[in-house]
Amino acid sequence: MSIVERTNLPLRLxxxxxxxxIYEIDGNLLIVATDRISAFDFVxxxxxxxxxxYLTQLSIFWFERMKKLIDNHLxxxxxxxxxxxLKDHLDILDKRSMLVIKTKVIPVECIVRGYLxxxxxxxxxxxxxxCGIKLPPGLKESDELDEPIFTPTTKAEKGHDIPxxxxxxxxxxxxxxxxxxxxxxxxxxxEARDYAYQRGIIIADTxxxxxxxxxxxxxxxxxxxxxxxxxxxLDSYEPGKPQPSFDKQYVRDYLINIGWDxxxxxxxxxxxxxxxxxxxxxxxxxRLTGRKLE
Numbered sequence: 001m002s003i004v005e006r007t008n009l010p011l012r013l014x015x016x017x018x019x020x021x022i023y024e025i026d027g028n029l030l031i032v033a034t035d036r037i038s039a040f041d042f043v044x045x046x047x048x049x050x051x052x053x054y055l056t057q058l059s060i061f062w063f064e065r066m067k068k069l070i071d072n073h074l075x076x077x078x079x080x081x082x083x084x085x086l087k088d089h090l091d092i093l094d095k096r097s098m099l100v101i102k103t104k105v106i107p108v109e110c111i112v113r114g115y116l117x118x119x120x121x122x123x124x125x126x127x128x129x130x131c132g133i134k135l136p137p138g139l140k141e142s143d144e145l146d147e148p149i150f151t152p153t154t155k156a157e158k159g160h161d162i163p164x165x166x167x168x169x170x171x172x173x174x175x176x177x178x179x180x181x182x183x184x185x186x187x188x189x190x191e192a193r194d195y196a197y198q199r200g201i202i203i204a205d206t207x208x209x210x211x212x213x214x215x216x217x218x219x220x221x222x223x224x225x226x227x228x229x230x231x232x233x234l235d236s237y238e239p240g241k242p243q244p245s246f247d248k249q250y251v252r253d254y255l256i257n258i259g260w261d262x263x264x265x266x267x268x269x270x271x272x273x274x275x276x277x278x279x280x281x282x283x284x285x286x287r288l289t290g291r292k293l294e
Contacts, residue, residue: 003035004096005047009089018043019052019227024102026083028075031056032097033222037277039252040262041160046269052096053293054281059222060098061289065195066188072219073100073211095293103211103220106173109153109161110181112189115204116143117230117243119163120151132165140240142204142232148189150182155209180217181210192224199287201246202237204230226284246284251277 011023011030018038023030033052037044060077076082077098079090086093113120113130120130121141129135131151139145152169153161170178185208193203206229209221222228226247236244244250254273260266269277286292 003047003049004032004052004092005034005036007032007034007092010085019055025085025099027102029100029102030082030086030093030097031100032093034096037248037251039248039255039266042262042266044251044266044269046274048274048277048281050278050293051281054285055222055225055227056096056098057293058225058285058288062192062224063219066191066219066223069188069191070184070219071213071216072223073103073213075099075101100220101213101218103213103218105155105209105211105220106177106181106217107155108164108169108173108181108209109155110185110208110210111151111153111205112148112185112208113151113205114145114148114189114193115202115230115232116141116145117204120149120205123163131163132167142237142239142241142243144239148186148193150185152181177217184210184217188219188223196231196288197234199290200234201284201287202232202234202243204232204243206230226281231284246280248277250280 007021009023011025014022014024014029019034019036021032021034033055035047035049035051037048037051056077060074063072063074066072079094079097082093082099116124116139123130124135124139128137130149133149133151152164154164155161166178166182188208189206196203203224206224208219208223210217211220229247230249231246232243233246251269251273258267
């Protein structure tokens with residue numbers, strides 16, 4: 001498998017994000033997951049081999065699995081189904097791209113937390129609540145919550161997303177849509193959480209995005225990947241401290257430990273950090289899907 005750091009396809013570029021290059025094609029979108037990796041709102045100078053492949057294949061796996069709960073935007077992840085104008089680029093697109101329906105995106109990050117970690121833990125320490133949701137006193141870092149909580153944020157094009165209370169979400173998108181986003185996000189999370197737990201992975205929290213296809217709300221973007229979720233190994237889970245993870249927290253921890261100021265251009269990653277990060281993404285994919293990539 002080769003490294004793909006950036007693509008330049010003969011299509012109209014819809015958006016180039018931190019990780020994904022998105023193109024318009026015949027009224028739909030082509031999402032290409034590169035091997036770029038970001039941390040603290042910076043794209044790092046070193047790609048992670050195969051990362052885009054693991055992200056795409058894991059999203060496709062979950063989209064198929066969650067069809068029983070909600071429709072999604074996936075048309076095909078098989079390059080043989082892609083339009084003829086891409087036939088000279090299939091080697092780059094293979095396994096790391098999805099042809100999807102173009103929807104009217106609901107500008108909200110739908111975050112579900114089943115465990116107290118990251119931003120949620122910081123807010124709990126300050127206020128005893130997360131996004132206006134009061135939590136019991138005496139919880140420790142990484143504790144499992146009695147039930148998952150829905151903690152949406154704005155979807156910022158630049159800078160940081162802003163946490164939203166549920167009342168504020170209702171003001172932004174309407175009561176009916178807000179309740180649908182909350183209930184469906186929690187339902188999908190619980191389905192994934194239970195499945196992953198049986199395979200030795202705790203899904204501590206995750207992020208979903210939704211869009212309108214005509215009058216229906218469907219699941220879009222990526223779903224339940226190490227870039228949009230916090231994955232912990234079950235066999236080493238121990239509340240009261242941060243957990244080892246299968247996601248890019250490993251890279252964040254490295255950058256914190258070397259004292260990077262998060263303002264100057266990010267440093268290069270040592271080869272051992274690159275290889276270990278690739279291994280973590282691979283292991284998460286293999287555990288959850290039960291298969292290895294050729």
